[in-house]
Amino acid sequence: MPKKFDAQKYFVSKPAYEVVPVTEVKGRNHAMTLMSNALVPGSNFYIETGWVFGMPDPNPHIEEHVHDYDEIVIHLGTDPKDQEDLGGEIEFMVGGKALIINKTSSVYVPKGVKHGPLTWKKYWHPHLEFTIMIGAGSLAEADPGGHQKLMGGKK
Numbered sequence: 001m002p003k004k005f006d007a008q009k010y011f012v013s014k015p016a017y018e019v020v021p022v023t024e025v026k027g028r029n030h031a032m033t034l035m036s037n038a039l040v041p042g043s044n045f046y047i048e049t050g051w052v053f054g055m056p057d058p059n060p061h062i063e064e065h066v067h068d069y070d071e072i073v074i075h076l077g078t079d080p081k082d083q084e085d086l087g088g089e090i091e092f093m094v095g096g097k098a099l100i101i102n103k104t105s106s107v108y109v110p111k112g113v114k115h116g117p118l119t120w121k122k123y124w125h126p127h128l129e130f131t132i133m134i135g136a137g138s139l140a141e142a143d144p145g146g147h148q149k150l151m152g153g154k155k
């Protein structure tokens with residue numbers, strides 16, 4: 001630890017809004033970037049999160065894609081009485097196999113493994129989706145959800 005540790009340097013109190021979906025997605029807020037090298041230089045993490053507050057439309061809106069970095073995808077329910085209750089059911093294709101996500105859960109997607117689409121099958125209360133990319137420090141490196149690729153290579 002440096003002699004004069006400056007915790008403020010590592011504190012992200014204002015998220016970035018750098019992910020631009022190809023089309024407006026109903027039932028979702030714009031994703032927030034909560035950690036990147038732009039927010040905390042040298043962090044080498046890319047963390048993005050967003051609320052799902054209704055049945056998304058279009059559905060799916062995250063198509064098949066792949067990353068050069070390992071990714072962790074977390075879906076988190078928001079019922080304080082049952083934190084494992086996701087509030088929806090999502091089919092997540094990973095390496096060509098369907099995962100059915102209907103509980104608060106986490107998926108580790110190794111780099112190079114194709115994943116997506118994510119298709120919402122049911123919705124009953126709000127949940128959060130987190131993307132954590134280890135070693136990627138920017139949206140350009142992380143390209144979560146493949147949104148930017150679908151925009152014609154604008155990264």
Ligand SMILES: [Zn+2]
Nearest residue numbers: 067071144145
């Ligand atoms: Zn991904």
